[in-house]
Amino acid sequence: MTEVRRAAEAARDAAQHVATLTTEQKNDYLRDLAGALLAAEEDILRANTADITYAEEDGLSTPKLKRLGISAESLGQMAEALRQVADLDDPVAQVTRDQTLENGLRVTRVRCPLGVVMMIYESRPNVTIDAFSLCFKSGNACILKGGKEAQESNEALAEVIHATLRKHDLPEEALVLVGAAGREAVAELLTFDDCIDLVIPRGGETLIRYVSENSSIPTVQHFHGICHVYVDPEANLEQALEISVTGKTSAPATCNATEAVLVHEEIAAKFLPDLVAGYHEAGVEVRGDEAARAVDPAVVAANADDWGHEFLDMIVAVKVVPDMDAAIDHIRRFGSDHTDTIVTENAETAAEFTQRVQSSCTLVNASTRFNDGFQLGMGAEIGISTSRVHAYGPMGLEELTSQRFVVEGAGHVR
Amino acid sequence: MTEVRRAAEAARDAAQHVATLTTEQKNDYLRDLAGALLAAEEDILRANTADITYAEEDGLSTPKLKRLGISAESLGQMAEALRQVADLDDPVAQVTRDQTLENGLRVTRVRCPLGVVMMIYESRPNVTIDAFSLCFKSGNACILKGGKEAQESNEALAEVIHATLRKHDLPEEALVLVGAAGREAVAELLTFDDCIDLVIPRGGETLIRYVSENSSIPTVQHFHGICHVYVDPEANLEQALEISVTGKTSAPATCNATEAVLVHEEIAAKFLPDLVAGYHEAGVEVRGDEAARAVDPAVVAANADDWGHEFLDMIVAVKVVPDMDAAIDHIRRFGSDHTDTIVTENAETAAEFTQRVQSSCTLVNASTRFNDGFQLGMGAEIGISTSRVHAYGPMGLEELTSQRFVVEGAGHVR
Numbered sequence: 001m002t003e004v005r006r007a008a009e010a011a012r013d014a015a016q017h018v019a020t021l022t023t024e025q026k027n028d029y030l031r032d033l034a035g036a037l038l039a040a041e042e043d044i045l046r047a048n049t050a051d052i053t054y055a056e057e058d059g060l061s062t063p064k065l066k067r068l069g070i071s072a073e074s075l076g077q078m079a080e081a082l083r084q085v086a087d088l089d090d091p092v093a094q095v096t097r098d099q100t101l102e103n104g105l106r107v108t109r110v111r112c113p114l115g116v117v118m119m120i121y122e123s124r125p126n127v128t129i130d131a132f133s134l135c136f137k138s139g140n141a142c143i144l145k146g147g148k149e150a151q152e153s154n155e156a157l158a159e160v161i162h163a164t165l166r167k168h169d170l171p172e173e174a175l176v177l178v179g180a181a182g183r184e185a186v187a188e189l190l191t192f193d194d195c196i197d198l199v200i201p202r203g204g205e206t207l208i209r210y211v212s213e214n215s216s217i218p219t220v221q222h223f224h225g226i227c228h229v230y231v232d233p234e235a236n237l238e239q240a241l242e243i244s245v246t247g248k249t250s251a252p253a254t255c256n257a258t259e260a261v262l263v264h265e266e267i268a269a270k271f272l273p274d275l276v277a278g279y280h281e282a283g284v285e286v287r288g289d290e291a292a293r294a295v296d297p298a299v300v301a302a303n304a305d306d307w308g309h310e311f312l313d314m315i316v317a318v319k320v321v322p323d324m325d326a327a328i329d330h331i332r333r334f335g336s337d338h339t340d341t342i343v344t345e346n347a348e349t350a351a352e353f354t355q356r357v358q359s360s361c362t363l364v365n366a367s368t369r370f371n372d373g374f375q376l377g378m379g380a381e382i383g384i385s386t387s388r389v390h391a392y393g394p395m396g397l398e399e400l401t402s403q404r405f406v407v408e409g410a411g412h413v414r
Numbered sequence: 415m416t417e418v419r420r421a422a423e424a425a426r427d428a429a430q431h432v433a434t435l436t437t438e439q440k441n442d443y444l445r446d447l448a449g450a451l452l453a454a455e456e457d458i459l460r461a462n463t464a465d466i467t468y469a470e471e472d473g474l475s476t477p478k479l480k481r482l483g484i485s486a487e488s489l490g491q492m493a494e495a496l497r498q499v500a501d502l503d504d505p506v507a508q509v510t511r512d513q514t515l516e517n518g519l520r521v522t523r524v525r526c527p528l529g530v531v532m533m534i535y536e537s538r539p540n541v542t543i544d545a546f547s548l549c550f551k552s553g554n555a556c557i558l559k560g561g562k563e564a565q566e567s568n569e570a571l572a573e574v575i576h577a578t579l580r581k582h583d584l585p586e587e588a589l590v591l592v593g594a595a596g597r598e599a600v601a602e603l604l605t606f607d608d609c610i611d612l613v614i615p616r617g618g619e620t621l622i623r624y625v626s627e628n629s630s631i632p633t634v635q636h637f638h639g640i641c642h643v644y645v646d647p648e649a650n651l652e653q654a655l656e657i658s659v660t661g662k663t664s665a666p667a668t669c670n671a672t673e674a675v676l677v678h679e680e681i682a683a684k685f686l687p688d689l690v691a692g693y694h695e696a697g698v699e700v701r702g703d704e705a706a707r708a709v710d711p712a713v714v715a716a717n718a719d720d721w722g723h724e725f726l727d728m729i730v731a732v733k734v735v736p737d738m739d740a741a742i743d744h745i746r747r748f749g750s751d752h753t754d755t756i757v758t759e760n761a762e763t764a765a766e767f768t769q770r771v772q773s774s775c776t777l778v779n780a781s782t783r784f785n786d787g788f789q790l791g792m793g794a795e796i797g798i799s800t801s802r803v804h805a806y807g808p809m810g811l812e813e814l815t816s817q818r819f820v821v822e823g824a825g826h827v828r
Contacts, residue, residue: 099791107790112772114802198803212630218803239825246827354820358526366519366823376521377513388528388816389612389632390804402802405790406768409780411653413660
């Protein structure tokens with residue numbers, strides 16, 4: 001038996017244990033872990049500094065470096081996030097239906113954990129804490145494979161998680177962190193459909209494709225976000241400007257950042273110069289089609305690759321469209337079913353847009369940055385699903401569970 | 415482009431059309447189809463007779479032949495099922511959450527179709543009607559591959575479905591029936607993750623394994639049912655007898671039929687002779703372990719393959735267990751997460767059993783045959799999922815949809 005196989009089986013056994021914990025046991029553990037993280041600040045920051053140093057040598061882009069970094073402040077936020085997860089309702093054993101049928105059968109539907117959740121994700125180390133805590137709270141064990149850039153940080157975080165599990169007499173394999181020998185281990189893990197119940201690949205097209213082609217385990221894709229803003233002729237242009245600019249600048253390297261703005265031609269001459277100026281003032285490069293450049297020569301010529309591209313950087317694409325049909329066609333062709341916004345004061349136009357653009361989150365007069373579990377009132381999220389099966393949009397605690405039927409009769413037969 | 419590829423792309427286009435139909439349009443179609451099926455009785459029964467003739471020559475077992483047959487009566491039931499699906503609530507566009515957050519953002523969650531659902535199933539031709547009608551009502555197109563034994567029957571049914579689609583100006587590819595060149599077509603279809611959103615394989619282990627290893631499309635498994643009845647010492651033995659016997663005899667070839675009865679040793683001497691007599695009287699062969707045979711020599715010696723076997727025939731396995739732990743261990747080892755029942759008058763024992771045995775449906779004092787969408791009050795079902803991701807247990811209309819977020823702001827940014 002390989003070491004990877006042994007770890008997967010241990011995770012499966014740990015999952016049976018975690019599934020039976022009471023809400024109080026889980027919350028005590030999570031609150032204790034929050035304190036333990038803060039107490040381990042020195043070790044964690046040292047490990048993170050090592051990761052940052054390697055990454056700088058490798059020439060990682062500034063927004064990516066920013067995502068990788070842990071500060072005393074962001075560690076405090078991780079601890080706070082753990083306490084918030086402890087405060088969330090426990091979905092396990094929740095009864096979502098309780099109905100007595102005419103024949104007297106009592107039919108209930110009860111939430112249950114999925115089992116073992118495996119997640120493959122990019123470089124942000126706080127995802128390690130978020131993913132583990134949400135899996136744990138929802139009664140699942142987890143196998144985590146973070147980006148190699150964050151390896152030392154993730155190992156330091158996992159050490160604290162494991163030490164706290166031991167302290168609470170819980171199986172360490174409630175979290176299995178896949179080590180540096182990542183690729184081979186992942187390939188092997190993806191064949192263990194008897195140990196792993198769900199795989200969540202979070203990242204770019206190559207990863208998603210690799211997982212869906214090599215895994216015999218159910219998969220929920222957390223694909224990249226090619227998020228669009230469509231500015232209708234009946235838009236409040238002040239709102240359109242702020243939604244477009246902050247949608248990019250407030251966190252350019254996140255999946256819900258705005259990557260492209262589609263402007264109706266009727267308002268292009270009026271709106272585009274302000275839009276471009278707003279972006280430039282914020283330090284964002286604007287790449288546009290010919291029509292956009294005709295209105296404002298400060299726009300850089302976009303090439304074909306710039307449409308449907310997740311820049312994850314201070315770059316945005318801008319295009320002039322003749323009507324909403326063209327905007328929707330563009331979104332269908334280049335979008336990723338992640339997040340799309342319309343800015344309009346016309347309720348009918350808005351309703352048509354949200355009916356026809358069935359992204360995981362379609363917004364009216366609000367920034368794409370709101371597609372986020374916290375912002376949508378779900379308390380937390382493990383990521384944003386862009387596939388419709390099992391979960392679509394932000395996945396919170398409920399989306400990490402399933403529902404089973406429990407039926408009580410009195411000798412009922414048929 | 416291959417013919418199969420062309421069909422898959424046509425289904426994807428058809429799905430966009432079906433997704434936008436109003437509830438009334440869908441219901442009108444379904445009610446009209448019910449009439450058209452009855453009007454085509456002669457053609458359908460002729461095709462079915464041809465299937466039956468081939469199957470008899472191939473030596474298909476009696477219960478399997480029974481599943482394959484269509485009579486005037488069962489055709490009437492198919493038409494009635496269509497009318498019932500028309501009467502069910504349309505899940506599409508249902509709002510499952512509507513909340514205005516403190517910052518004024520209105521967050522709604524709206525049910526949406528999955529897109530194209532592909533189902534691979536066994537020989538019952540009524541499944542063709544059920545699967546198509548449920549996919550259609552939930553706004554999805556479907557690609558169906560039935561058992562080769564039912565090929566002529568399925569083609570006759572599909573002809574009526576297609577003619578009625580044409581009559582309603584709807585795209586025929588709302589149903590794509592995979593023809594006789596089945597295996598190669600299925601292998602090709604399983605690679606089209608840009609056209610097909612969900613695959614539902616329904617049947618035995620070989621099929622399930624084949625699909626999960628060869629598909630890059632999300633899959634919900636409808637595995638076979640290895641359904642157990644555990645008879646506790648505190649059982650009402652009259653109920654235990656009726657639950658065990660009818661659980662096998664009322665429909666021996668269905669996935670929710672009882673395949674094994676586990677009897678606590680304390681009541682074995684008292685209960686087993688009645689149980690065996692009851693089965694024999696109904697024409698069921700009883701295979702048992704040594705302990706069961708010691709109590710009642712009329713029991714045939716079970717071999718190792720009889721545990722965890724889906725007989726789909728008038729055969730049942732019986733085993734004596736020392737306690738509930740042993741019963742639960744047996745169910746975990748040989749069960750299929752489908753359906754398991756405890757018979758007991760002790761509420762605490764029942765609660766422990768339903769907590770520890772987390773099958774898609776766990777019952778107390780009721781036949782395993784109740785794990786069925788109609789019987790559990792869901793109105794209909796496309797099958798019973800034994801995997802926890804997306805749906806677990808009977809899949810009705812809701813389980814053929816997803817939920818997306820629609821958010822309304824007033825210039826909200828973050």
